Amino acid sequence: MSQHLLLSLVILAISPIPGALQDTAVSPTQEEPEDLDCGRPEPSARIMGxxxxxPGTWPWQVSLHRGGGHICGGSLIAPSWVLSAAHCFVTNGTLEPAAEWSALLGAHSQDGTPDGAHVRAVAAILVPDNYSRVERGADLALLRLAAPAKLGPAVRPVCLPRASHRFAHGTACWATGWGDIQEADPLPLPWVLQEVELILLGEAACQCLYSRPGPFNLTFQLLPGMLCAGYPEGRRDTCQxxxxxxLVCEEAGRWFQAGITSFGFGCGRRNRPGVFTAVAPYEAWIxxxxxxPEPGPAFPSQPQESHSGLQELRENCTIALPECGKALQPGTWPWEARVMVPGSRPCHGALVSESWVLAPASCFLDPISSDRPPRDLDAWRVLLPSRPRAERVARLVPHENASWEDASDLALLQLRAPVNLSAAPRPVCLPHPEHYFLPGSRCRLARWGRGEPAPGLSPLLEAELLGGWWCHCLYGRQGVPVPLPGDPPHALCPVYLEEEEAGRCWNDSRWSLLCQEEGTWFLAGVRGFSTGCLRPRAFSPLQTHGPWISHVTRGAYLEDQLAWDWGPEGEETETQTCPPHTEHGACGLRPEAAQMGVQWPWLAEVHVAGGRVCTGILVAPGWVLAATHCVLRLGSTTVPYIEVYLGRAGTSPLPQGHQLSRLVTSAPPLLCQTEGGSWVLTGMAVRGSRELFAAIGPEEVWISQTVGEAHFLSPGGSPYWPPEGSNLCHPDIAGASGSPRPALFLLLLTPLIQG
Structure with a gap:
């Protein structure tokens, strides 16, 4: 397991080095004092999910403060002792001073101090000396209070289990705390104590769940002294x-502490139950x-373990599958939502939970007063697949940056009544911030916003993701670092072929990008910034908005990554920067090999009257460079009729309807790769040769004067020469004075040409 994963996904900060006490095996010889009752709260009506x-339901709950605020939880086990987790108090291998900590007892809310609540200073903190890191176990701590707690209806100790006791798998127990209600979503005011019911999982079942790849493709080895509680489907859990x-379980009218909240992979994620420190194995240490001189913790006798009426999860490993993102066939999207606003065209969005629809905020915000959402929601309707009636809208929540940046052009609409997800409408899955959509992922385009339907047939809506480096550098800034896998990307670039038939750019269209992983569809991106006719078009990734969507909806289906083939080790994790840029994006970027799409995106087919097909090079959005001898016949000065096809040369396979029986016959280019990764046109083959090339460098002045938008490599951007034995570009060819001069022809493209 990498330290990066644990620091970002465990319940609290992970502490790496041991404390100072020996875990000695001391057998209990004394009985508990008769005057110390435990595990019996005052009668009363009765986290993530x-x-x-x-008030008074969990009187042993303690809030441990440092720096004036709540940091961790704990449980009162005796008037002067609190049980908690070691990782709360060990930082960079050092046990924090006890004087910096205090314990709040008897509190129901963190907002103010109610009757019965009081604060005690911490006099000492003890942790097992075999504690090193949270995932290595022994994650428990004892805190001695400077003065005994005042016991009463709001403050009572919990019972502890004896070492011989085993809690039955399938037992329903309760976890409590003031932690986040979702990942990165703090408990809101008035900070009322939260409770959640969790099921104890057997060791085999828990290990089975953690043996499947999860966040960052990591697995986890459950160790002795650890306890799992939760649900395979997730959504209810402890959190930061x-x-x-x-974690307490009721037996024979008393509440026993079965576990101490330790860590987890995120909060409430599917097939990732919470991991607790089991209390029973540490009876001797405690x-x-x-x-x-005061009474110690109580270890009352417990009834024998009973299996009657309990769901047995001892050996049965049931992997929970995603509840979202299922479609009978691509294009028939059960989450497709149309928002009907009087006086406007329908706005297309997506159902993300039983009560919420995600759509572009620009559909609903008045551009003049965009900070004031409309108030006539009574007349709005949402149409969902296979629903006999339209749904009414209760609330509109625009993204806080919706009016300022295209990437945040999002709004959430709350339905007045939740829909039954067991029927036809189903939510689409959403990605967590660390989700990495693999290059080559099969994707589809779907309606988004007020766009027109796609021309052509449905198969033309298929798309395939290009690599993050290529996409980021095409539209990013020169020299900026490329986000690594696990970091939110700046853009997603699919290559798709629908424009081959349309013959035009769809600047006014609105699309979302749906990508599939192991049969499950994710809403990966929405329409992004304008790219004109430059392809591939970029989509704004949805990863960065997952926390906002989760915070607003409290029920959207954020799913872990399901496909983990990141390629050879290290290939996707080396930091890269972007090569030189022009005003139209990075030049010389070649996408990775893919099953569909252009392999050499600057290659053009130059079709000359009479059947000749020559190679051309796109050097600017409106200009193609070709060899004169290929375009003009020998001795002729008359320019023949020429058609240029962009985005076709080098495709595999070629778009249906554009299969060529003729070969590109002349003037292949010589391309060299720079250290920055971009490709440079170094030479063009001379007449009658495929091995002798004329240098392009000497023609820089003529090309620059004719084509102001062409980008030439800076003097410091020298080509990268591959290792000996591979196909080499000669290092001196770009400026060789003795090389032949090329006879070049520049073609100005017009809007009639396909592209």
């Missing part, structure tokens, strides 16, 4: 800030170190 707890808090 959780709900507000009632709950660490150290108790008894050994909790000493003093």
């Amino acid at each position: 959780g709900s507000d707890a009632q 800030g709950d660490s150290g808090g108790p 008894r050994e170190h909790v000493k003093g």
